[in-house]
Amino acid sequence: MHTDVDRCVRAVQSKDERFDGWFFTAVLTTRIYCRPSCPVVPPKPENMRFYPSAAAAQQAGFRACKRCRPGASPGSPQWNERADLVARAMRLIADGVVDRDGVPGLARRLGYSTRQVERSLTAELGAGPLAVARAQRAQTARLLVETTTLPMTAVADAAGFASLRTFNETVREVFGMTPTELRARAKNVPNTLGAIVLKLPFRRPLFPDNLFGHLVATGVPGVEEWRDGAYRCALRLPHGHAIAALTPHDDHVACRLTLSDLRDLTTAINRCRWLLDLDADPVAIDERLAHDEALEPLVAKSPGRRVPRTGDPREFAVRAVLGQQVSTAAARTHAGRLVQAHGDPIEDREGGLTHLFPTPAALRDVDPDTLAMPKSRKATLLGLVSALDDGALELAVGGDWVEARRTLSELPGFGPWTVESIAMRALGDPDAFPATDLGIKTAADHLGLPVKPKQLLDHATRWSPWRAYAVQHLWATGDHPVNHMPKDDR
Template sequence: MMDEDSRYEAVRSRDGRFDGAFFFAVATTGIYCRPSCPAVTPKRHNVRFFATAAAAQGSGFRACRRCRPDAVPGSAEWNVRADVVGRAMRLIADGVVDREGVAGLAARLGYSARQVQRQLTGELGAGPVALARAQRAHAARVLLQTTGLPVTRIAFAAGFASVRQFNDTVRAVYAATPSELRAAAPRGGRTARRTPTPTAGIPLRLAHRGPYQAGPVFDLLEHEAVPGVEEVSGTPGTRTYRRTLRLPYGTGIAAVDERPGAAHPGSGAHPGGWLDARVHLTDPRDLTTAVQRLRRLFDLDADPYAVDERLGADPRLAPLVAARPGLRSPGAADPDELAVRALTGRDEAARLVQRYGKRLDAPCGSLTHLFPEPGVLAEAEPDGTLGALTAALADGTVRLGPGADRDDARDALAAVPGLDARTTAVIRTRALGDPDVAPPGRDIPDSWRPWRSYALHHLRSAGELEYR
């Protein structure tokens, strides 16, 4: 935990390591920024600190147009924490409040709506409605400044219930109308802006903090790719990963490029960057959910500084960390799908896709199907471990979504007949995004905690362990 003096020192040094970890606002200007903002450092007595962008917005501050604080990756804390606040933040990022309201969020967490409101407000300075509103505002700004979509369509794609709500929120957060915000797009955004087509999709930049080793992530995705659902094209360094997505309102096809984007301006000695992506959706309301699922798959909300600092202190891992700073631990775009694939392997998963997967209404190249849902598989092939696992996923005995309780999920997986410890470890690492999983039967030092999942990826990337 940082005190306010330490936070101010981070602001004075424009330290990009803390972008997303906290925000600061300037009382004399009414603007809030990320710590790495390149503007002149304000005087200490004029600065206020906030845990979230939503808290700054709720206190009447508008987003800085220079450093765009709403565009930073989410706090790495929510990527790691397994408590109710961490689970709530992952569910809000997945769009649950937009789809189901605060009551739906609370039900998924097993708490009352009042308890959830109290915990989030007490720790983050903003409740679930305000946090979801900040997320919608960011999605709206991205669409306004990078696409030529009509404003009405953008309002609903960003998750707003009405155009009026959309207009009011954009004015409150950015002190500009949607039309003014679109006109103020950076030069590159204005040049590239276009109305998305079925082949191009909505162009996005998936931001990450610090260094990002894209090569090992794409190596793994290429090794695992299930025909019909996924494909990786191109050569190392310039590959593109594409896959189909089952989403709350419809379906989608996402494409992510391997080559990282340029560093964010003003990020000082610790630049971040982004992966270029495109998402084509049958229903624009699925945009936020699709983006968050890609972020989890590519582990874009991790804190590489914390991971590398801990693992780099170990003599065995130090040269591996130095060779691959910012190595990630990939997650899953669809946790239930990942669990089935961890059990069956790639070839059997491909058979299940062709036999039971839902064919896309408009196939795109080699992408032809959605991965079959657990309920379909449980009914079609009810026997053995596959039948037991898919039945448990279908009836909710095993829950692996973004708001899942990791301890409960671990215990539920252990109760699935025939599911071995090694497969369970893969599911915990990938589907649950657990950063601290050690495979059974291996002597893994406690000094690697809480980042043992990342340590294993270093060993695999160095050829000391095989990818499963």
């Protein structure tokens, strides 16, 4: 979008927050870059330059605006809508792969050469993977500087900087202030109990009922809970684990993170954003779905529905198998038993979370006789965890949606419902559509849509590429707990 100068100028002049994260505005006279909705008086059009990423603006010599904090804007929705090399790379960079494994590690995960990855990102983003990761580290550093009392050496290490000198130079270059000056300006009170509190922005509107209702109604005991108006979950992260508490508000989601290792902060933030689908473009999605007269009143009633996702794609795949042909309550019971028997214990000083969901390696040697499910489903579960543990099946935020579907379909016991459910909630494919789902078939019948899967799939082509969002509207026609914001603690 950044190449459409006239459209960008109009967005900046109208301070249109819908375009935050789509592009960044740099001002030649001040050498500052901003988000489109920056509250300051817009500069003259001839003094504006537009960049596709914060990293590109930084590489061009601009520093971040102190008013609008462009690094904290919602991410571009493109990276979660697409399955090409650049989109997959951006999802992996957000998950911290470059910080942990470098650009060669990123390239290996993507199945391309390092040179091809660098060339592709630079062509579209105006910056390579190292620069994109650097911009992300700078934002993480600012968050730690302003919301904790950690020594600067600890901040530099947690944010992923190789040295204190590099940390100081980057912060000064990106924000126009030293780390000490940033901390002096901060108004936030340091967090208690080692938690970090922040706001997760999103593009409005956001309809939270089905989003939080679904996560809580299907939540695994010991791993997820609803407490004091927040959805709380235990996340397994590269260096340890985190407990996240997420509370919806009109213009943000409050996020409280308790981390066992601060190096996981950036990954934890981005997994929470992914979990809640906060980088979606609800206006574009709703506009497409509302073209169908069957969905139009549903969209008008509750605009901004999101797809409830998962913090760990491999975990969700296991849960999808446990949920085959059983009720939500039964699936939760099966999952809760696995967690108590094979999950890693954790301490939760603020709630009732007790375990991390077990890894495929931990589940691989489960005694089938301990699983209270049909023999065929036991074989399906054990086949899945073996494929995940062996690496024959890759389920990750930066994975290949087509390849994952193909591999899943070849495993015993995996039909269209399970495959599409995993594609929708674990892999984040916005066009996933489990046409054989009972709730979807019931809703289709109620709305006068085709009920048979083939005919319904044919009709649903008009909803592409947003069929996963159509699913949320169809499910919402039923009176199930997944459609309602929780009222009581669990």
